[in-house]
Every structure is written in C-alpha cells, then in structure tokens.
Amino acid sequence: MMKLHIIITLLSLLSTNICLGLHVSLKLSRKTVPTIPYNAMSKNASRNVINISNMSSTTCQSTTLPIDTPTTAPSPSPPLKTSPAAEWHQQRRKQMLTKYGPEIKSLERDSHGLYVGIPLLLLANISLASLALYTGMASLPWIPLCLLAVFPGSMFSLWQLQILHDCLHGSLLPSSSKKNRKLQDGILFWASMPSAFGYYLYLKYGHLSHHRSVGDKDNASLERLFDSSRSEFEDGDVLFVAHRMKLKGGIGPTLQFPNIVKKWSTITTNHHTNNENNKNQKYNDATDNNDAGTWKLTMSISNSGFQMWKQLHPVRNAIAFTSSFLFERIMLVFNDGIVALTGRNFFFPNKPDSFHKECATYCRCAVMVRAALCILGGFSWKPLVFLYLCETLWSLPPHPACAMFVTNHGSKFSPNNNGGNDHESSSSSSSWGTLGMDGGCIPSYSTYAGRWYSLFTLGTNYHCEHHDFPNIPLHKLGKLREIAPEYYRRGSNDNLLHTMRDAFSTPDFYACMDASTITSAEVEFESGS
Numbered sequence: 001m002m003k004l005h006i007i008i009t010l011l012s013l014l015s016t017n018i019c020l021g022l023h024v025s026l027k028l029s030r031k032t033v034p035t036i037p038y039n040a041m042s043k044n045a046s047r048n049v050i051n052i053s054n055m056s057s058t059t060c061q062s063t064t065l066p067i068d069t070p071t072t073a074p075s076p077s078p079p080l081k082t083s084p085a086a087e088w089h090q091q092r093r094k095q096m097l098t099k100y101g102p103e104i105k106s107l108e109r110d111s112h113g114l115y116v117g118i119p120l121l122l123l124a125n126i127s128l129a130s131l132a133l134y135t136g137m138a139s140l141p142w143i144p145l146c147l148l149a150v151f152p153g154s155m156f157s158l159w160q161l162q163i164l165h166d167c168l169h170g171s172l173l174p175s176s177s178k179k180n181r182k183l184q185d186g187i188l189f190w191a192s193m194p195s196a197f198g199y200y201l202y203l204k205y206g207h208l209s210h211h212r213s214v215g216d217k218d219n220a221s222l223e224r225l226f227d228s229s230r231s232e233f234e235d236g237d238v239l240f241v242a243h244r245m246k247l248k249g250g251i252g253p254t255l256q257f258p259n260i261v262k263k264w265s266t267i268t269t270n271h272h273t274n275n276e277n278n279k280n281q282k283y284n285d286a287t288d289n290n291d292a293g294t295w296k297l298t299m300s301i302s303n304s305g306f307q308m309w310k311q312l313h314p315v316r317n318a319i320a321f322t323s324s325f326l327f328e329r330i331m332l333v334f335n336d337g338i339v340a341l342t343g344r345n346f347f348f349p350n351k352p353d354s355f356h357k358e359c360a361t362y363c364r365c366a367v368m369v370r371a372a373l374c375i376l377g378g379f380s381w382k383p384l385v386f387l388y389l390c391e392t393l394w395s396l397p398p399h400p401a402c403a404m405f406v407t408n409h410g411s412k413f414s415p416n417n418n419g420g421n422d423h424e425s426s427s428s429s430s431s432w433g434t435l436g437m438d439g440g441c442i443p444s445y446s447t448y449a450g451r452w453y454s455l456f457t458l459g460t461n462y463h464c465e466h467h468d469f470p471n472i473p474l475h476k477l478g479k480l481r482e483i484a485p486e487y488y489r490r491g492s493n494d495n496l497l498h499t500m501r502d503a504f505s506t507p508d509f510y511a512c513m514d515a516s517t518i519t520s521a522e523v524e525f526e527s528g529s
Contacts, residue, residue: 079212080209080212080213080216080219080234081212081213081216081219082212082213083212083213083214083215083216083219083220083511084215084216084443084512085214085215085216085409085443085444085511085512086211086212086213086214086215086216086467088443089444089467089468092468092487093468093469095487096468096483096484096487099484100483100484103483104469104480104483104484107469107472107476107479107480107483108469108471108472111171111472111473111476112171112172112173112174112473113163113166113171113172113173113473113474113475114172114173114174116473116475117163117166117167117172117473117475118163118172120159120163120458121159121160121163121164121187121191123156123159124156124157124159124160124163125156125160125191125193125194127152127156128153128156128157128160128194128195128387128390129194129373131148131152131153131156131386132194132373132377132382132383132384132386132387133373133376133377133383134377135148135377135380135382135383135385135386136373136374136376136377136378136380136381136382136383137376137377137378137380139378139380139382140382145382145385145386145389146389148386149386149389149390149393150389150393150399153386153389153390153393154389154390154391154393154394154399154401155394155456156390157195157387157390157391157394158394158401158457158458158460159458160191160192160195160199161199162457162458162459162460162474163191163458164187164188164191164192164199164200164203165203165207165474166473166474167184167187167188167191168184168188168203168204168207168208169208169470169471170184170471171471171472171473171474172184172187172473188200188203188204189362189365192362192366193365193366193369194369194370194373194387195366195370195387195391196329196333196370196384196387196388196390196391197329197332197333197336197388197391198336198362198366198391200362200366201358201359201362202236202239204358205231205232205233205236205355206232206233206235206236206237206239207236207237208232209232209233209234209235209236210233210235210236210237211467211470213234213235214235214237214409214443214444214467214511215409215443215510215511215512215513216234216235216513217248217249217513217514218248218249219234219235220234220235220237220238220247220248220249220510220511220513221238221247221248221249221250222238222242222247222249222250222251222252222253222300222302222303223249223250223251223252224249224252225238225239225252226252226253226254226347226348227252227253227254227350228348228350228351229350229351229352230351231351231352231354231355237409238510239302240395240405241409241510242300242302242303242306243302243305243306243321243324243325243328244306244321244406244503244504244507245409245410245507245508245509245510246507246508246509246510246513246514247509247510247513248513248514250298251298251299251300251303252298252300253298253299253300253347253348254296254297254298254349255296255297255298255299255346255347256294256295256296256346256349257294257295257296257297258294301324301327301328301331302324302325302328304324305320305321305323305324305325305327306320306321306324306507308320309321309507311505311506312505312506313505314500314501314502314504314505315504317504317505317507318397318500318504321396321397321406321504322396322397325392325395325396326392326396329388329391329392330388333384333388335347336363336366336367337363337367339356339359339360339363340360340363340364340366340367342360343356343357343360344356344359344360345359345360370383370384370387373387397500397504398497398500400449400453400456400457400496401456401457401460402500403447403449403494403496403497403499403500403503404446404447404457404460404461404463406500406503406504407445407447407499407503408444408445408446408447408463409443409444409445409463409510409511410442410443410445410503410508410509410510410511411441411442411443411508411509411510411511411512411513411514412441412442412445412508413440413441413442441512442464442512443511443512444463444464444467444511445463445464446461446462446463446464446465446481446488446489447461447463447494447496447499448461448489448491448492448493448494449461449492449493449494449495449496450492450493451492453496454478458474458475459473459474459475459476459477459478460474462474462477462478462480462481464488465477465478465480465481465488468480468487
C-alpha cells in the first residue's frame with residue numbers, strides 16, 4: 001500500500017517536473033544556439049536577462065505546463081540605480097574580461113546546466129516528495145524526521161533553490177530564445193514544488209534586483225521593500241540579511257487591521273530611522289488612519305530578533321538568529337494559506353494587482369501540493385514539517401551551508417585596503433587577491449572549504465564569483481576562480497565553524513552599506529540591553 005501511494009503521488013504531483021525534464025532534454029539537447037552573456041549591472045541588462053516580470057503566469061487547472069497562456073504584465077517601473085557594491089562587481093568584470101576575455105566568455109557563452117541541473121532538479125524534487133511522504137506514512141518519530149531533514153533533505157532543498165536560481169539567470173538551458181524564456185518561467189514556477197513556503201516569489205521578484213541594489217543604503221531597507229509600489233522588490237535579499245546584519249532605514253511591514261477594539265487603534269510600532277541606532281522595539285501612539293475603521297501596526301520579526309544580539313556573544317546571537325528565522329518562516333507558511341484564500345499578499349499592500357495575482361496563483365498551487373502530500377502521507381502534518389525543516393535548516397548554525405549563507409554579503413576588508421586597484425598583491429594580502437572597494441571594504445564573499453563543500457552546496461559557496469558573472473552556471477564558477485586567481489582569495493581550507501563563530505560574534509553592515517564608517521579593526525555594534 002505504501003508503494004502504491006508513493007507511485008500515485010509522484011505521478012500526480014511531480015509529473016510536471018518529469019515531463020518538463022524530458023521535454024527540455026529531448027528538445028534542447030540538439031540545439032547549439034549560444035546564450036547571450038548577462039551583465040547584471042550593465043545599462044542594457046534587460047536585453048540579456050530573462051524579463052520575468054513580463055512572462056506568462058500559470059494556473060493550477062491542469063497538470064500540463066501552460067507555456068503559451070498570456071497574462072497582464074506588471075506595470076513598468078523606473079529602473080533601480082546601481083549600488084556602489086554592484087558597480088564594484090561591474091568594474092571587476094570589465095578588468096577580468098580585459099585580461100581573460102576568451103576563457104571567461106566561453107564559460108558564459110558555451111556553458112549551461114542542461115545535463116547537470118535538470119537531472120539534479122528532478123532528483124531533488126522527487127526525493128523531497130518521497131521523503132516527505134515517508135515521514136507521514138511511516139509515522140516517523142520526530143528525532144529521525146529531523147535527522148532526515150538535516151541530511152539529505154536540506155541538501156536537496158538547497159539544490160532546488162540553486163538550480164532554479166540558474167534558471168532565473170538564463171544559464172540552465174542552452175538557448176535564450178523567447179520560447180525558452182517562457183519555458184524557463186514554467187520551470188521556475190512548477191519545479192519550486194514541493195516546498196513548505198518555497199523560493200519562487202523571492203526568485204521571481206527579488207533576486208535580479210538584488211544584483212543591482214545589493215548594499216544600497218536607500219533601497220536595501222525593510223521599510224522600502226514592504227511599502228514599495230514596484231512589482232519587483234528593491235533587493236529581495238533584505239528579507240534574509242535583516243536577521244543578521246545591520247541595515248539603514250526603517251522597518252516593515254506595516255499591517256492594517258479592523259478596528260475591533262477601540263484602544264488597539266492607538267497601538268503601532270515606531271518607524272526606525274536607523275536599525276542600528278535602536279536597541280528596543282517601542283510602541284507609540286499613532287495618528288489615526290484615514291480609514292476610521294482600521295488601525296496599522298508596523299513590525300518586524302527579523303529586526304526584533306536582531307535587537308537581541310550582543311557583541312562578542314556568538315552563541316546568544318546564533319540562538320536569536322535561529323529563533324527569529326524559524327518563527328518568520330512559520331509565518332510564511334501560514335501566509336501562503338491566507339494569500340491562497342484571499343488572493344492578496346497583505347505584507348505588500350502597495351504592490352500592483354499583477355503582483356498579488358501571481359502570489360495567489362503560486363500559493364494556491366503550492367498549498368494544494370502540500371495538502372496532497374499530507375493527505376497521501378496518512379493524513380499527517382509530518383510531510384509539511386519535514387519540508388519546512390529542509391528549507392530552513394541549511395540556513396542555520398551549525399549546518400555547514402550556514403557558513404556561506406551568513407557571510408555572503410558582509411563588510412570584510414582586504415588586508416592591504418588597496419581598493420582593488422593594485423593588481424600586485426603584497427605578501428600580507430597574497431591570500432586575498434585583488435579585492436576591496438574604496439577603503440578596502442569587500443561587499444561579497446565566497447566560502448572555500450574544499451570540493452566536497454562545493455558539491456554539497458552545488459557551487460553556491462562561490463558567491464563573489466557569481467556576482468562578478470551572474471550567468472555562468474553555478475557548477476562552472478570554480479573554473480572562473482582558476483582562470484582569474486588574483487581576483488579571489490587563495491586556498492580551500494576555510495574552517496566553517498570559525499566562519500560561523502565570527503559571523504555571529506559581531507554583525508556587519510550589509511554589503512559595505514556604510515563602509516565609510518567602518519574600520520577593518522572593529523565594527524561598532526550597539527548591543528541590545
């Protein structure tokens with residue numbers, strides 16, 4: 001009976017993934033059309049990347065992939081300005097292309113993840129669904145369930161994210177034709193399932209803008225992200241880094257509630273002008289909303305957890321980070337159900353209708369998949385809990401992948417602080433290569449812990465390399481480091497536990513956001529009381 005349930009579920013829930021893989025392999029393996037190089041920071045980037053905001057939406061009315069179904073595109077918004085950190089990557093890219101143009105362009109033009117990414121994506125999704133079913137049908141005890149989520153579950157979830165990430169950047173398939181862009185959007189939508197809260201909405205609306213706005217002190221704030229009327233997020237990574245790094249600007253989201261109890265209408269959290277200058281979240285009397293029947297509450301789970309950090313207390317800080325991160329992800333699971341029922345994502349009240357329509361379409365499909373897994377898994381919540389743990393544990397200490405997750409956009413300094421302009425490394429900085437913005441601050445960081453680590457994270461650890469050349473497939477980024485070694489740190493023996501300890505001892509500003517006030521000797525941190 002267990003085998004029958006598994007077969008039925010895989011056929012019904014993952015037939016899209018399987019058929020999609022066969023379709024891509026059979027149709028595209030014969031093509032030799034090169035991909036167009038993608039420069040995430042160039043003025044003409046929109047010509048070279050997948051314009052996901054204009055792609056077709058999908059519905060849950062059929063198990064086939066509705067590639068040709070047109071929908072209303074989100075209203076156009078003025079382009080985001082390029083942040084100093086993004087400009088730094090752009091300059092490095094130009095320098096490397098000048099020196100190693102033919103070798104690097106071959107990685108961009110001739111490389112894709114069709115024969116690596118598609119099989120691994122199928123493996124990851126089928127494994128996640130099968131293991132989720134097993135936890136429920138076998139009534140697996142909680143300790144074995146958690147261990148199964150740590151490995152291999154968290155690895156498969158990370159693989160799912162990174163292969164979809166390659167799909168977004170146009171490096172998964174060997175062709176950049178308009179038809180394949182629609183196919184890429186379909187892969188991004190359907191292959192993000194099964195999941196507990198999923199990666200689709202972040203990738204679709206928040207990742208490409210992250211490459212343009214990384215570390216921007218005006219755009220990279222919680223208040224700006226949640227209050228914005230743009231279809232895309234100003235920087236989607238703010239949703240993650242707010243748990244562990246210092247940001248400028250106010251907090252968010254601002255939620256609006258019915259004024260059921262009169263006294264509640266005067267309660268709101270104060271807007272923080274600078275997160276790093278506010279130790280505690282305070283509640284102040286607020287001005288009445290224009291609608292007398294509602295009241296507003298401005299809050300932030302991530303900021304509340306971050307305010308509990310104390311300098312040089314890595315264990316305390318890691319616990320605060322883990323607590324806020326897990327709690328926020330639980331809220332995302334519940335929010336998916338609310339969005340599926342109401343058709344609106346209330347965390348983003350000013351977004352255009354097209355955004356809310358896409359959120360509702362995805363959430364309805366994802367919730368149906370989760371419900372089916374729980375029902376077929378013996379009417380148990382354990383399949384959903386398993387998927388939730390798979391998606392969260394790889395981001396948390398002491399999981400090995402946490403080391404690269406919490407350090408990918410800090411404010412580190414090259415030893416010689418040469419701003420990246422001196423190609424001749426001194427002996428004191430020979431292990432760092434050509435690094436550093438003005439003042440020597442480094443906004444993107446890679447974690448080098450050997451071949452096994454790169455395999456385990458599927459190349460996600462090459463984060464600085466990825467921001468230099470976003471459309472090189474993740475499994476080829478190690479080759480980029482070999483081609484241009486002077487631009488990256490030497491060695492492959494990073495101590496992951498020490499990396500996590502340092503990250504949780506003293507938090508950085510996000511991606512050199514306030515580099516002018518940081519020194520390489522010490523980053524001032526106002527600890528919570």
